[in-house]
Amino acid sequence: MTVVSATLRAGRGGRGERGRLGALGMAAAGVIVLAVVLAAVGPILTTADPNASDITHAYGAPAAGHPLGFDGQGRDLLSRLLTGARTSLLGPLWIVTLSMAAGIAVAITAAWVGGWLDSVVSAVLEVMFAFPGVLLAMLVAAVFGPGLNAAVLALAVAYIPYIARLVRSAALAERRKPYIQALEVQGASALSICVRHLVPNLLPIIAAQATLFFSYAMVDLAIVSFFGLGVQPPDADWGTMVGGGQSGVLQGYPAESLLAGGCIVVLVVAFNLLGERLSEGRPTSRPWPWRRTRAVGAA
Amino acid sequence: MVAYLIRRAIMLVATLLVSSFVVFAGLWAAPGNPLATLSGGRSLPPEAVAVLVERYRLDDPFFVQYANWVANAVRGDLGMSITLRQDVSDLIASRAGTTLSLIVYAALIVLVVGVAFGLLAALRPGFFDSMVVVGTAMVVAVPPFVAAIVLIGVFAVTLRWLPALGNGTGFWDGIRHLTLPAFALAASATAAVARVTRTSVREQMGREHVQTAVSRGIPYATVVRRHALRNAAVPIATLAGMTVASMIALSAVVERAFGLNGLGAYLVTSALSKDFSVVQGIALVLVTAFVLVNTLVDVGAAMLDPRIKLGGRS
Amino acid sequence: MSGILEISRLTVTLPTPDRPKPVLSDVSLSIAEGQAVGLVGESGSGKSMTARSIVRLLPPGARVEGAIRYQGTDVGGLRGAALRELRAGVPMIFQDPRAHINPVRTIGDFLTEALRIRGRVGRRQAEQRAVRVLGEVGIADGGRRLRQYPHELSGGLLQRVMIAATLLAEPKLLLADEPTTALDVTTQAEVMAVLDELRRERGLAMLFITHDLELAAAVCDRTAVMYAGRVMEVRASAALHDDPLHPYTAALTAARPSLERRADRLATIPGRPLSAFEAPDGCVFCERCPHVREGCRTRRPELRPMSDGEVACLRAEELQAASHG
Numbered sequence: 001m002t003v004v005s006a007t008l009r010a011g012r013g014g015r016g017e018r019g020r021l022g023a024l025g026m027a028a029a030g031v032i033v034l035a036v037v038l039a040a041v042g043p044i045l046t047t048a049d050p051n052a053s054d055i056t057h058a059y060g061a062p063a064a065g066h067p068l069g070f071d072g073q074g075r076d077l078l079s080r081l082l083t084g085a086r087t088s089l090l091g092p093l094w095i096v097t098l099s100m101a102a103g104i105a106v107a108i109t110a111a112w113v114g115g116w117l118d119s120v121v122s123a124v125l126e127v128m129f130a131f132p133g134v135l136l137a138m139l140v141a142a143v144f145g146p147g148l149n150a151a152v153l154a155l156a157v158a159y160i161p162y163i164a165r166l167v168r169s170a171a172l173a174e175r176r177k178p179y180i181q182a183l184e185v186q187g188a189s190a191l192s193i194c195v196r197h198l199v200p201n202l203l204p205i206i207a208a209q210a211t212l213f214f215s216y217a218m219v220d221l222a223i224v225s226f227f228g229l230g231v232q233p234p235d236a237d238w239g240t241m242v243g244g245g246q247s248g249v250l251q252g253y254p255a256e257s258l259l260a261g262g263c264i265v266v267l268v269v270a271f272n273l274l275g276e277r278l279s280e281g282r283p284t285s286r287p288w289p290w291r292r293t294r295a296v297g298a299a
Numbered sequence: 300m301v302a303y304l305i306r307r308a309i310m311l312v313a314t315l316l317v318s319s320f321v322v323f324a325g326l327w328a329a330p331g332n333p334l335a336t337l338s339g340g341r342s343l344p345p346e347a348v349a350v351l352v353e354r355y356r357l358d359d360p361f362f363v364q365y366a367n368w369v370a371n372a373v374r375g376d377l378g379m380s381i382t383l384r385q386d387v388s389d390l391i392a393s394r395a396g397t398t399l400s401l402i403v404y405a406a407l408i409v410l411v412v413g414v415a416f417g418l419l420a421a422l423r424p425g426f427f428d429s430m431v432v433v434g435t436a437m438v439v440a441v442p443p444f445v446a447a448i449v450l451i452g453v454f455a456v457t458l459r460w461l462p463a464l465g466n467g468t469g470f471w472d473g474i475r476h477l478t479l480p481a482f483a484l485a486a487s488a489t490a491a492v493a494r495v496t497r498t499s500v501r502e503q504m505g506r507e508h509v510q511t512a513v514s515r516g517i518p519y520a521t522v523v524r525r526h527a528l529r530n531a532a533v534p535i536a537t538l539a540g541m542t543v544a545s546m547i548a549l550s551a552v553v554e555r556a557f558g559l560n561g562l563g564a565y566l567v568t569s570a571l572s573k574d575f576s577v578v579q580g581i582a583l584v585l586v587t588a589f590v591l592v593n594t595l596v597d598v599g600a601a602m603l604d605p606r607i608k609l610g611g612r613s
Numbered sequence: 614m615s616g617i618l619e620i621s622r623l624t625v626t627l628p629t630p631d632r633p634k635p636v637l638s639d640v641s642l643s644i645a646e647g648q649a650v651g652l653v654g655e656s657g658s659g660k661s662m663t664a665r666s667i668v669r670l671l672p673p674g675a676r677v678e679g680a681i682r683y684q685g686t687d688v689g690g691l692r693g694a695a696l697r698e699l700r701a702g703v704p705m706i707f708q709d710p711r712a713h714i715n716p717v718r719t720i721g722d723f724l725t726e727a728l729r730i731r732g733r734v735g736r737r738q739a740e741q742r743a744v745r746v747l748g749e750v751g752i753a754d755g756g757r758r759l760r761q762y763p764h765e766l767s768g769g770l771l772q773r774v775m776i777a778a779t780l781l782a783e784p785k786l787l788l789a790d791e792p793t794t795a796l797d798v799t800t801q802a803e804v805m806a807v808l809d810e811l812r813r814e815r816g817l818a819m820l821f822i823t824h825d826l827e828l829a830a831a832v833c834d835r836t837a838v839m840y841a842g843r844v845m846e847v848r849a850s851a852a853l854h855d856d857p858l859h860p861y862t863a864a865l866t867a868a869r870p871s872l873e874r875r876a877d878r879l880a881t882i883p884g885r886p887l888s889a890f891e892a893p894d895g896c897v898f899c900e901r902c903p904h905v906r907e908g909c910r911t912r913r914p915e916l917r918p919m920s921d922g923e924v925a926c927l928r929a930e931e932l933q934a935a936s937h938g
Contacts, residue, residue: 126310126314127313127314127317127318130314130315130317130318130586130589130590130593131318131321131586132545132547132548132586132589133548134548134549134551135548135582135585135586135589138551138566138567138570138578138582139321139322139325139570139578139582140325141570142325142569142570142573142575142578143325143326143328143329143336143575144329144330145573146570146571219442222442222444223442223443223444223549223552226444226552226555227551227552227555227567227570227571228567228571229567229570229571239444242444242445242448243444243555245448246448246451246556249448249451249452249456250451250455250456250463250464252456252457254448254452254456257448257452258448258449258452261444261445261448261449262445264442264445265440265441265442265445268440268442269440272440506712507707507709507712507713508712508713508714508715508716510670510707510713511705511707511713511714511715512715512726513670513700514668514670514700514704514705515700515701515704515726515727515731515778515782516696516697516698516699516700516701516702516727516731517697517726517727517730517731518697518730521730525718525726526715526718529715529717529718530715530716530717533717603717604717605716605717605762605764606716606717606762606764
């Protein structure tokens, strides 16, 4: 996972990121690494075809070669969970990458140029907060048709203001520091200062925010897939599986929904915990304020 | 205070205008012509096409169309559903009650259960407190669709206490049918409000002004109510308000999961069946509600904390 | 003569993660009706803890030994309503009014709260009394002030409000915990004058905590000097200030800049102030005392009567003779 490795390298000075993470943070990182490895090598672990349906096995109990049993259409649950891990991790990765890239570019430009551009950007961001990501994703799905790409794009756009607001204020603070002003006096170009100095120095904040946002992106994308507006059948995805397994729940076969839901919850908690640890003492910006694992302070 | 309210009102109107523009512009952003989007790719008889062109003023320039659409929306005319051939506003009106009751029910759970657990945990360190801390840490991470599945599996399928699907008929049956959805929608927000209540009440109880109240011989329960809880109300109400606002979008999840006939579920159905006028109409209503609630939360926080009004000191 | 307040051999121990730590040991002090007693010492010497012990405003888990009698009743035995009765009758003026007055409630709420909740006085009547008392502490437009919030008032005004609130309780004994320390130097004198005047007019007894020996001398009849959780010396304020018996009091007096005395540099007390829990076996001041003898390090001096007051120093008579001889 590029996000995590970048973060782990971003440690500054004496106390490294390992000390900063603590036991719980390390455990969370471990869970994430495990999930990534499983998603990558999944096909080796199971011989069953995730899309091969055999209706005689519908809701079948675990059997030899099928350790988790079957879903309502008689497909192997383990192989569907493992394939689903790929979309469920890659989707949020795209959302975070796109929104981060756009948000950082907008924020740094606004902070650097200042003046009317900064005012306009701030105003636009303020308005963008008015659109909940899930709602935007539904609107986009109605316009462009359901699908993973449209959902990823919509959620990435909805996350931009949160990232831009955070990076803009951090960049403004950084810009006032003497070393940036010294570089300007030396005649370094704005682009080179931003790319070589400003962004690298904001990296700890950006990495912590990216990790936190991964958990939000995962839930929101799962919601869109749960609606049937994200990943399309027969492709496996955890959000789609929770929704698709619902009829099984009503008939007393909750395995598919519960396993997929459990995977989502475990990874969301892991990303959230890791993000909280990384962002300790650093500013963050979040779309769903209550989902944080540690409570906000009082007034 | 008046200046503050005016500023908020201007921001509110501006935000609503821009978001309505985004909702409307979807029509033009779509691949193919607007008529195809409105009809969802269906082939329509010429009379129906004529109705659409007239209603959406498709022959006029873009901004005229937008102005016309907003003006109609303000009057309550949100266009016509292409699948049901009915006015969108009627379709919305018949479903809004379910969504509203669901959100009000969930908001009550968040406030009553969240504050009660948080308060008890703050005032009773020890076993109960530890249980609340551990329990809320787990529940807070459960997304509404997972909560819905678990609640259906446990309370509807296994225990058979409450119905899993449908709206029910009559008031009490309606409440019975809304109970599991409301808890699924409220679960993580309740845990979060409990956590914030616990931390901020405990923090307030350690504050000097609470010590002053104790030193004046005010009874403990009164000190808790008039000073600790009153002062903790700002962060609690802010968080609770934000969670309620976000429920407006998330209500779709539980409505889908529990087969409730609400706005959110209808939005999903319409998006799936490409009934674009309905998607626009519901998206506009939900965004408006979201922005309104967020504004109310901000204004409410300012009313609760006299220090915010003047100059924004915190 | 038994006073309105009698503290005898008060010892307070606070729990800490590793071991219980004493913060007060063997503190004895009495206040007569209408008398003002100063309590002077460095930070951490136990002044505030002594005042808080009187109304039992101690951290949870604190262990209290010895006795505190207020108007003859042992405070240690009070619980529930009786304890609240005591607290209501012995109000405390805190050091930092900005922190000690609830920021989200109005001044009127703060002033009338105790009257309305405890005294069951109606809102209108309580507000009338509040406005009258505000007038007495020098706040003329009381009616307007009642509607204001603490952040709209200056520190000096807010401390007057705090004083007014204590007067509304119609007390016989007042606890004042460094009431002017957190204020601007310019308003300190005004607030102090208001407090001193109202106390004398009403004949209130007062326990006045300060780190300023001269201020204590100016407003108090008697002054007690504390060090490391113990009382070092208690005497009439003027005598204590002009003719200290305890070497610690003498050092405190010398450390104050004075207009009458020319000095190239201010005298300081060598070493750092100790807390009660790190005190040595003998006299708690022995390690910083210029007059220390072998006996001081092994025997802990008791507070004993001497000349017009009490002192806890083995060599007090010797030193007095030396300084007068």
